[in-house]
Amino acid sequence: MPELSTFVLTSTAVAVIGISLGVMLPAVAMGWAVSRAMDALARQPEAERAIMRTLFIGLAMIESLAIYVLVVVLIILFRNPLLEYLIS
Template sequence: MHEMSTFVLISTALAIVGISIGVMLPALAMGWALTRAMDALARQPEAERAIMRTLFIGLAMIESLAIYVLVIVLIVLFRNPLLEYLIK
């Protein structure tokens, strides 16, 4: 039973580290993309529609990375596939 609690503790700690890194990096990428879009709008205000459309598509793609990380971390926390090997 000691192995089980150690395994659960380690997988929980790694899930916390994974979600923190997996959310922090897309947030930085979103900020960087928004900064670049604002710079582009300041240089060429007439291209606002094209810049905004591209920005929103890019932000949606970046946000999907954070959602994928969340799904993987939830799988590890609540239905760890490696736990079956430890029980046997």
């Protein structure tokens, strides 16, 4: 049974690394997008409505990437097909 505990520990470590990268990179992208939107608003205040609408759509798309990463990591942690192979 030591290979089972090693496998569970390894898959948990990989899931933690995956979720940390999967949250950090979209967070950096969101910060960059907001920064660019504020710069665009400072240059053209009359285009506020179009800039903000595009910004919110872009932020929603970026946030969906982080949610997809969370779903995949949870699937790996709680429904790992290799775990059933090792148990039997």
